[in-house]
Every structure is written in C-alpha cells, then in structure tokens.
Amino acid sequence: MSLPVIPIDRKRVVAPRITRLTQPFWNALAEGQFRVTQCHSCGKLSFPPRAFCRHCWSRDTGWLTVSGKGRLYSQTRIHALPELFAGEPAPLHVGIVDLEEGVRVALPIHGDAPGLDVPMELVVLQFHDGPLFAARSVAG
Ligand SMILES: [Zn+2]
Numbered sequence: 001m002s003l004p005v006i007p008i009d010r011k012r013v014v015a016p017r018i019t020r021l022t023q024p025f026w027n028a029l030a031e032g033q034f035r036v037t038q039c040h041s042c043g044k045l046s047f048p049p050r051a052f053c054r055h056c057w058s059r060d061t062g063w064l065t066v067s068g069k070g071r072l073y074s075q076t077r078i079h080a081l082p083e084l085f086a087g088e089p090a091p092l093h094v095g096i097v098d099l100e101e102g103v104r105v106a107l108p109i110h111g112d113a114p115g116l117d118v119p120m121e122l123v124v125l126q127f128h129d130g131p132l133f134a135a136r137s138v139a140g
Contacts, residue, residue: 002032
C-alpha cells in the first residue's frame with residue numbers, strides 16, 4: 001500500500017540531511033512507503049531510524065514498512081518560526097501521531113485536525129526537490 005502523495009509547488013525550505021543510516025528511509029518515502037527501524041532482538045520499533053535499539057541496545061535492527069494509519073496524540077501551532085524555517089508558511093502546524101504499529105512520530109500536520117485522538121494518515125509531500133512526510137486527518 002502506498003501513502004497518498006500531495007504535490008507542493010515549491011522547493012523544501014529545509015532539505016533532510018541524508019546519511020548512510022537514513023538513505024533507505026528516504027528512498028522508501030520517495031516510493032510512497034514509510035519505514036521505521038525494528039529491533040530483531042526485542043521486536044520494538046523506533047523512529048527516527050536508529051542503528052541500535054533504544055529499548056534493549058541491540059544492534060540487530062532492520063526496516064519495517066508501516067501502514068501510515070494512526071491517531072493524533074498532540075498538536076500545536078508555531079507562530080514565531082525559527083530563522084531556519086523563515087520560508088515556511090506560518091503558523092507551522094506540527095504534531096505527534098501514534099501509529100497503529102505502536103511507534104510515535106513527530107511531524108508537520110497538513111491541513112486541519114479537528115482534535116486529539118482523531119484518526120490520521122501519513123502523507124508524502126512531494127516538493128520540486130524531493131519528498132518530506134506529514135500527517136493529515138482522515139476525516140479531512
Ligand atoms: Zn530491542
């Protein structure tokens with residue numbers, strides 16, 4: 001299953017710093033998949049991607065593609081943007097989504113979210129120079 005893709009008619013204000021660790025994540029996102037790291041020792045998930053498990057410190061980890069479905073845990077609007085984000089439209093709407101697989105992701109929120117605990121879905125924001133991820137309310 002592929003995440004919804006929303007075209008954004010500009011370049012990213014801040015492009016992600018892609019490392020050897022995060023390259024598979026960004027490659028998957030460009031193909032509409034959202035991946036988290038999963039520990040092969042204890043099974044727990046981590047995001048952002050990590051080279052070791054933050055629960056049991058095992059280095060035996062791999063990638064898991066998640067559904068992109070979850071619920072809104074928290075949200076806020078940032079009216080005074082840091083200088084780095086000066087090119088972003090203000091206010092910047094950000095939140096935390098608990099994915100149904102049991103991992104928490106901090107991200108921008110696309111559009112309005114009617115309230116906490118509402119169903120959310122991850123989306124790919126396709127900018128001119130590459131993708132970023134966000135979440136939107138399933139209710140619209
Ligand atoms: Zn572990």
